[in-house]
Amino acid sequence: MLRFGGDYNPEQWPEEVWAEDMRLMAEAGVNMATIAVFSWSRLEPAEGAHDFGWLDRVMDLLHAHGIDADLATATATPPPWLVRRHPEMMPVNADGVRLEFGSRQGYCPSSPVYRAHAVRLARTIALRYREHPALKMWHIGNEYADHTLECFCDVSAAHFRAWLEHRYTTVDGLNAAWGTSCWGQHYTGFDQVEPPRTAPGPVNPSQLLDWRRFCSDALLELFEAEKAALREVTPGLPVTTNFMSILHGLDYWKWSAAEDLVTDDAYPDPADPSSHVAIALSYDLMRSLKRQPWLLLESAPSAVSWRAVNAPKPPGMMLLHSLQALAHGSDGVMFFQWRQARYGPEKFHSALLPHGGTDTRTWRETLQLGQALTALAEVAGSYEQAEVALVLDWDSWWGLEAPESMPSDRLKLKELLLDWYAPLHARGIGVDLVPPGRDLTGYRLVIAPNLYLCTQETATWLSTAPGQVVVGPFSGVVDPADQVHQGGAPGPLRELLGVTVEEFWPLHDEVRQETGLGAARTWTEWLRLHDAEPVALYQGGELDGRPAVTRRGRATYVGCRLDDTTPLLLDLLVRAGVEPMELPQGVEAVRRAGYLFLLNHTAIPQRLALTSSGTDLLTRTPMHGHAELPPRGAVVLRVEGNQ
Numbered sequence: 001m002l003r004f005g006g007d008y009n010p011e012q013w014p015e016e017v018w019a020e021d022m023r024l025m026a027e028a029g030v031n032m033a034t035i036a037v038f039s040w041s042r043l044e045p046a047e048g049a050h051d052f053g054w055l056d057r058v059m060d061l062l063h064a065h066g067i068d069a070d071l072a073t074a075t076a077t078p079p080p081w082l083v084r085r086h087p088e089m090m091p092v093n094a095d096g097v098r099l100e101f102g103s104r105q106g107y108c109p110s111s112p113v114y115r116a117h118a119v120r121l122a123r124t125i126a127l128r129y130r131e132h133p134a135l136k137m138w139h140i141g142n143e144y145a146d147h148t149l150e151c152f153c154d155v156s157a158a159h160f161r162a163w164l165e166h167r168y169t170t171v172d173g174l175n176a177a178w179g180t181s182c183w184g185q186h187y188t189g190f191d192q193v194e195p196p197r198t199a200p201g202p203v204n205p206s207q208l209l210d211w212r213r214f215c216s217d218a219l220l221e222l223f224e225a226e227k228a229a230l231r232e233v234t235p236g237l238p239v240t241t242n243f244m245s246i247l248h249g250l251d252y253w254k255w256s257a258a259e260d261l262v263t264d265d266a267y268p269d270p271a272d273p274s275s276h277v278a279i280a281l282s283y284d285l286m287r288s289l290k291r292q293p294w295l296l297l298e299s300a301p302s303a304v305s306w307r308a309v310n311a312p313k314p315p316g317m318m319l320l321h322s323l324q325a326l327a328h329g330s331d332g333v334m335f336f337q338w339r340q341a342r343y344g345p346e347k348f349h350s351a352l353l354p355h356g357g358t359d360t361r362t363w364r365e366t367l368q369l370g371q372a373l374t375a376l377a378e379v380a381g382s383y384e385q386a387e388v389a390l391v392l393d394w395d396s397w398w399g400l401e402a403p404e405s406m407p408s409d410r411l412k413l414k415e416l417l418l419d420w421y422a423p424l425h426a427r428g429i430g431v432d433l434v435p436p437g438r439d440l441t442g443y444r445l446v447i448a449p450n451l452y453l454c455t456q457e458t459a460t461w462l463s464t465a466p467g468q469v470v471v472g473p474f475s476g477v478v479d480p481a482d483q484v485h486q487g488g489a490p491g492p493l494r495e496l497l498g499v500t501v502e503e504f505w506p507l508h509d510e511v512r513q514e515t516g517l518g519a520a521r522t523w524t525e526w527l528r529l530h531d532a533e534p535v536a537l538y539q540g541g542e543l544d545g546r547p548a549v550t551r552r553g554r555a556t557y558v559g560c561r562l563d564d565t566t567p568l569l570l571d572l573l574v575r576a577g578v579e580p581m582e583l584p585q586g587v588e589a590v591r592r593a594g595y596l597f598l599l600n601h602t603a604i605p606q607r608l609a610l611t612s613s614g615t616d617l618l619t620r621t622p623m624h625g626h627a628e629l630p631p632r633g634a635v636v637l638r639v640e641g642n643q
């Protein structure tokens with residue numbers, strides 16, 4: 001079964017509306033609702049005084065209509081009574097300003113008061129609904145780090161110090177790692193260490209890197225604390241929290257290991273004609289996190305409400321984008337939210353059931369989507385490994401994008417990932433994301449767009465890749481403490497790649513440096529080869545005649561940011577034995593085990609040749625030879641021979 005439904009906030013509506021909600025959910029084929037995400041102040045209006053009556057009735061109604069509950073622990077917004085009694089639990093920003101109640105995620109991640117109350121509430125909810133037949137999944141918190149990633153209060157400072165003591169044992173260990181001999185920062189006790197609050201100038205980058213690690217870990221501790229309470233009461237029920245696509249603040253490799261099921265919230269901009277590419281990358285990450293199907297837990301039926309200009313999805317896009325999530329491994333499509341709000345910051349955010357009611361385009365597309373998901377039910381659970389892997393490492397990301405101390409602030413990890421991902425995606429080539437250390441068996445091509453932070457262990461791991469390996473620029477620069485590898489980049493990767501970077505040569509935005517494999521922008525390097533062949537040489541400019549791209553055996557080093565990686569990539573695909581597909585621009589082809597999804601993201605009809613034949617699950621018609629795709633249309637082929 002594929003999941004279909006969305007966030008349901010019945011506490012925002014009089015109970016007489018609920019009956020209509022149930023009738024319409026049944027009509028649309030909704031089979032799951034996420035409930036009680038922000039319900040703490042309604043479930044516990046005063047300390048220890050609970051009002052579960054309304055939620056009991058909602059759970060019963062859902063069950064009576066065959067709808068499962070993704071039940072939240074309701075801890076995403078602590079109630080006013082708790083905040084007023086413990087004002088110290090509100091987060092403090094880097095400038096020392098304590099933030100006010102009135103939005104959401106109003107808690108310091110390290111607050112023992114918040115944690116104790118959150119765990120208590122999670123346990124209370126678990127005890128009440130443990131036997132309820134509607135309960136199928138636990139939903140902890142909501143979009144961790146969306147608003148509150150970090151807090152600079154004294155409680156957080158103490159938590160940070162404890163985290164540092166655990167990491168370094170002694171203050172001299174910390175001094176050595178942080179390089180505190182620079183700018184006179186030598187500490188003589190952990191009690192002198194503070195979070196990286198706003199300072200007169202640039203803050204120690206090693207301190208910042210540890211702070212990023214700590215902030216991800218501190219929120220994960222919160223998640224784990226609630227999870228432990230749920231596990232005690234309902235050991236068999238899956239636990240999740242909704243991720244936010246590719247998010248800088250949280251190390252999702254670590255986080256997903258603590259979850260039973262990866263779920264994600266995704267909001268590609270309908271007005272951006274390339275947004276389907278970036279979101280495909282993020283979906284591929286979700287599938288790769290646990291190497292299993294995941295679930296799109298939030299998406300928008302049409303417009304969102306938080307961009308400067310919120311474009312709606314034109315007709316057909318809700319279905320098309322839903323099919324795209326399925327193609328990349330989601331076992332369903334859920335939305336924010338079921339019924340469009342009449343008040344609050346999200347009152348203009350679209351919903352499956354809009355302000356206009358059922359005589360609307362959105363509602364008709366909701367019904368159409370429900371039918372499509374029923375037709376595609378057999379896709380649920382299918383999974384296969386891709387042939388190409390992209391390396392993504394949060395430590396490197398955090399180090400790379402540290403403010404104010406880099407050769408250039410123009411290298412952004414998401415862009416570097418997309419430099420490689422977009423041309424692969426355009427050729428229908430499946431891509432997995434991998435963390436350093438993951439088993440690389442079966443991958444014909446492994447691309448590390450950037451490994452700014454690289455250990456000997458990671459370098460050794462990369463050299464075990466069975467096929468072609470590509471390493472992007474500014475890699476192997478520092479160790480886990482953000483200290484520069486001596487002898488020059490790529491540090492521990494020097495043996496694999498056979499090159500040494502003598503000097504980083506960043507470029508101003510308007511500069512293009514020809515390489516023979518297309519222009520480089522943003523970044524170039526002065527390379528010295530000792531055991532590698534040049535693949536491309538710079539032409540003109542200060543680096544004229546020097547190598548831009550090099551190869552040693554199966555390992556390619558790209559010492560620049562190529563404007564377009566396609567020419568190099570096509571050669572690598574041949575070497576790797578990966579077969580690209582011929583696709584019209586804007587048409588996406590995705591294999592999911594025995595299914596082939598063909599998605600037309602353009603507003604014009606498209607026709608493409610098919611090398612495999614099968615049955616289109618959406619129309620139940622056999623297809624061979626070619627496929628016709630209407631504007632924003634799709635085909636989901638069960639490839640012959642499957643089943």
Ligand SMILES: [Zn+2]
Pocket residue numbers: 091092108109110111151152153154155156157
């Ligand atoms: Zn704090």
